[in-house]
Structure formats: structure tokens, C-alpha cells
Amino acid sequence: MGGPAAAVAAGRDGLRVALVEAHAPPPWGAAQPDLRVYAFAPDNQALLDDLGAWAPIRSARAHPYRRMRVWDAAGGGELDFNADDLGREQLGHIVEHALLVDRLWAACERQPNLQRLCPDQLQAIEQDADSVTAVLASGHRLRAKLLLGADGAASAVRGLVGLPVDRHDYGQRGLVAYVGTEQPHEDTAWQRFLPTGPLAFLPCADGRSSIVWTLPDAEAERLLAADEAGFRRELTRAFDARLGEVVSVSARAAFPLRRQLAKGYVSGRVALVGDAAHAVHPLAGQGVNLGLRDVAALRALWRRVGASGDVAAPHRLARWERERRSENTLAAYSFDAINRFFSNDALLPTLVRGPLLGLVGRAGPLGRFFARRAGGI
Template identity: 55%
Template sequence: MSRRPIHDVAIVGAGMVGAALALDLAQRGFDVALIESRAPAPWRGEDEIDLRVVALASSSVDLFARLDVWTAISAARASAYRRMRVWDALAPGELDFDAADEGAAALGYIVESRLIQSVLWQAAQRNPEITLRCPARVVATEVDSDRRTLVFDDDSRLAARLVVAADGAESALRELVGIKTHDRDYAQRAIVAHVATERPHEGTAWQRFLPGATIAFLPLADGRSSIVWSVPDAQASRLLALDDAAFRAELGAAFDFRLGAITATTQRAAFPLRLRLAERYIAPRFATVGDAAHVVHPLAGQGVNLGLRDVSELVTALTAARDAKRDFAAEYTLRPFERRRHSDNALSAYAFDAIQRTFGSDLVALATLRGFGLAAVDRIGPLKRIFARHAAGI
């Protein structure tokens, strides 16, 4: 535990993004404070697979490997997916990505969010360069020329050269600093559940577009699939109220019985969907990363992958400045990080948004166009490679 009066970096929020940032900085010799309102629930292998899973792109897996946590995560429970198949209910044509075409063993891995958080949290607890404060709630922040101070609800204070908000979509710290967001409510909810199917998932991530909806089936390690079914609010309320047999029947039909009948389902949960983009990522002695900076539609399964790319970019910028004996929290250090990540995240967010609008429409002209688009992308090798490499985070 550090006894320095001013930490190098204080990170608020120990979700997947904040905890990864803390470990990466600590490994490079930064003195880090990691502040979390509640410790992650412990993960246990004998528990049912948690409903919140993420599709980790290979760039995220590479980061976790570098942080020395991937072995623990993959040994606990992770499911590789080697293929991705995308098709549309209203038009012919299908996209088929195969890891083999990239010379890779997998396109990515399906992992429970809680498992990742729990492994990262334990690694942070073991790291002597990281001071953990949990539970803790920040109520104010003040900035001076050489530091930013966080004020907690018990009136205690903590100062750092740089403070990073990684406290998720509802980021209280981003608001305290006065950064506004651009928001759009999709008026949709994502229904998640784990389902068993008549036929095996073949280690494939499946995605079907329907008018106003998308369904993803992500392969789980035990042979079931984790579904993410994004539908308009009213349809979500109706689907959530169905009994299991009726839900399975509707899901099977909506998924075109691609894996046969749905033979079993867990309980269902639902998450409201919206687009939220922070106007700025930096302020004096402040930066923001992960969902605190950008919340995107889950149809491409990229939310945490974008957040982990923020981590790599910020760590590179801070390390280069420190090694060059420059102020690593100065605006001139943070500005290039903001420029790069803001544009990459906004581009991704609006691309997912455009896909959601185009494929969500039931206009016949659009249906023809997107059928042509899917078939064309699948046939044009270089274009398909671009899509596949982007999805895999290469």
C-alpha cells in the first residue's frame, strides 16, 4: 500500500475497464489509487453461468494476457468462438467469418463479466502499487495546478496528478467535472438468457436481423448459447411476461430455428438500450474511459472492447510522457488520447447505429439493398477481411 500523499493516478470505478487500467498502470510503475463503491461479487465455478457475458475481441484478450490475468480467466470459464454468421430476415445473403481465414485460432471468447471483474479485482488486491478504497463514494472534486482532489462522503480526501472516471454509463464523476453527453434512447431493451438448443452451436456466434430487432446467439462453454435479443420496449415487456414454453417457441421462430428448437431456458433479464457519448474525454487533470465515456448499441458486442482500447491508448500516452520526463497529466499529453479515442468510439457508435437503423427497418427497398450488401461483403474478400478484423479487434 502506497504512503505517498499524492498518487500518480486515481481511478474511480473498478469495472472491467477501470480495473484493467489500474493494473496496466501499476505494472509500468505508476502509483495508483483504485476507488470502487462496491466490491465485485465473488465468482464461483459451481454457480450457474452469469447472465451478463461479453464477447471479448482478440485485442482485449491480448491486453488481459499482458496483464497476466487471461490464464486465470480462461482456465475458469471461457468459450472460444471460431465463426460468426450474420443474416437478415427480409433479404437473402449471409456473412460468414471464419477465424481460419485470419490464420487465428478464434475470433474471440465469450466470458462472464463477473468472472473478468473478479479476477481483475483479486489481481489489484495483490498489487503493491495499487491502493484500493472500497466501499467509497466521491461527492466532490477540486482541481489545482498540479493535482486533482477527490472528496468522499465521509469528508476524507485523496489527491492524484490525474483522476480517471471509469464509473460506468451513469458516471457521477463525469457529471461532477461538468462533461455533458449526447444521448439517444433507442426505446429498445436487450433481453438476455441462456438457452439450450436442439442442435450444437458449432463454436459460432450467430446474429439475425429482423425488422426492429436483432438476435445474437453466443456459444457458451457448456454447449448452451447466451442470447441477446434487442427489441422495442413494448415487445420486450410482452416477451418478458411469457411463460418459458411460449418464450422458447417465439425465440426459436425469431431465430429461424437455425439451431433447431429451443429446448430449455434460464430466467430472463433485460437492459434498456441507448447511445451515450461524452462531449469531451478530458478536463484539467482528468480523463474518462469505458462506458463513462461511451455507451453503444450491443448489436456488435463491442462495448467493453472499445473501453479496453481506451485503456491501452491512455496507458501508452501517460507512459511515453513520464519516460520523457514530461507532465503525464498535462493537457498536451491527454489531448492526443482524446482525439484518437473520441473519433474511434464515435465512428464505431454511429456505425452500429446505422446498422441498427438500416437492418431494423422493414422498408422493402432497404431490405433489397442490405441483402445485396451482405452478399457483396461476403463475396468481396478484402471488404470481408476489414469487417472480420474490425470485429475481432485486430
């Protein structure tokens, strides 16, 4: 999503933009919900609203969540906060990946300063002191002040400019599905910490919940293969039946979890955004939010410089890189620490986890701090 979001933002701010994409995204269809969903934060909602993409997203299918409840399987306390505590209508929205991509792609079509080259692919990058040139498979040569690599965790841009990455495989998978429950989801994002990993229930517009269940690889394989009745029973038990019995389940899928951090975001006039720069554990649902904040910070930079200035001057990109690497690295290792602390059955962590959540929940200012950080407020 970082690519089309950055392209539309730059075009709306008076810059000339080319967007290179190997394949046009398949059109979103309401009848086939995407299993990948995000807890979309208010600051990024405001960004997409300014790009003309949020209204089409919300009118199609975006569900607000107004409350978050977090607890540990060992008991001892619970973290519970809601939008009223922050003086807001909602904490954020649950949105499907495919819907976000579809509406951003449509926003690209409406932007006159934006040229889409699709299907096409990057083959080489050439740089000098004043410009960068993207050499494409079609033979096109695109010369610009700045090249953004927004091409995902397996970034070709990152590889071409030789920016190394630090990878850590968690040995876990995120199992995803839509489920129906006996009781309504209450517009609440629920998360229970289990020794095997966190289990999240996210409220969706059709009354179902989207689950993200972090599991060891072997356990994820077992539950993917389980029959529906058996899966529903195990999920109900894992979720402590907070919404009653799980009564229905969609198709299931699972994806490997890893932390991947580029050791640099900038090489000359090339900059990385989104998953090309950082991939984090999904337990807080913040991966997409961090990526769009990369774009928002770049937008602030080129707005300060102006359409005629050199947005990719080394000192400017260096400042942006310091800011974004600091925030993203802190977030990645914070999620890593939370996952390690809660996803084990060692005696000491088990004894203190629940009371710690309870303490944060009872300390109003501290709870509000965590809620604001998660929501970008």
C-alpha cells in the same frame, strides 16, 4: 471494468495508484452464470494477459468462437467468416461480465503499487494547474497527476466536472438469457437481423448459447412475461431454427438500450473511460472492447512519458482524447446506422439488405476487413 484494468496497468508500469470503489464486486460463482456476456476481442485479451488476469479468466470459463454468421430475415445473402480466414485460432472469446470483474478485482489485490479504498465514494474534485485532488466521503484526500472516471454510464465523475453528454434512447431493450438447442452451436457467433432488431446467439462453454435479442420495449415486456414453452417457440422461429429447436431457457432479463456520448472526455486533469465516456448499441458486442481500448491508449501514453513524467499534461490528454473520441464516435454511429438500416420493414432497405450482406461475404478482402475491425486485429 475500465477502472480495475487501468489501475492494474498503471501499477504494473510503476505508477502509484488509488482505486476508489463504493462496493466490492460479489464473487463470481460457476453455478450462477452471469446473464451479461461479451464477445471479447483478441487485442483486449492480450491486454488482460499482460495484466495477469486473462489466464484466471480462461481457466474458469471463457469460450472461444471461431466463426461468425450474419444474415437478414428477408433473405438474399449471408456474411460468413472464420478464424482461418485471418490466420488465427479464434476470432475472440465469449466471457461473462461477473467473471471479468472478479478476476480484475483479484489482480488489483496482487498489485503492490495499488491502494484500494473500498467502500468509499467520491464527493468532490479539486484541481489546479499541477494536480487533481479527489475528496472522498471517508475524509480521505487523494492528490494525483490524473483522475480517471471509470464509473459507468451514470458517472459521478463526469457530473462533478461538468462534461455534458448526448443521449439517444432507442426505444428498444436487449433481452438476454441462456438457451439450449437441439444442435451444437459450432463455436459460432450467430446474428440474424429482424425488422424488430438483431438477434444474436453467442456460443458458451457449457454447450448453451447466450442470446441478446434486441426488441421494441413493449415486445420485450411481452416476451419476458411469456411462459417458457411459448418463449422457446417464438425464439426458435425468430432464429430461423438454425440450431434446431430451442429446448431450454434460463431466467430472462432485459435492459434498455441507448446511445450516450460524452461531448468531451477530458476536463483539466480528469479523463473519462469506458461507459462514463461512451455507451453504444450492443448489436456488435463492442462496448466493453471500446472501453478497454481507452485504457490501452492511456497506457501507451504514460509508457511514453515514463513514471516520473506528467501523464496529464494538457497536450498529451488532448491527443488521447482526439484519438479515442474519434474511434468511439465513429463506432457508436456506425452501430446506430446498422441498427436503423436492418431493424425496419421499409421496402427499399428490405430489398437491398440481404444482397448487401452477400456481397460483403463474397468479397473476401472486405469481409476480412470487417472481421479485423471487430476483433481489434
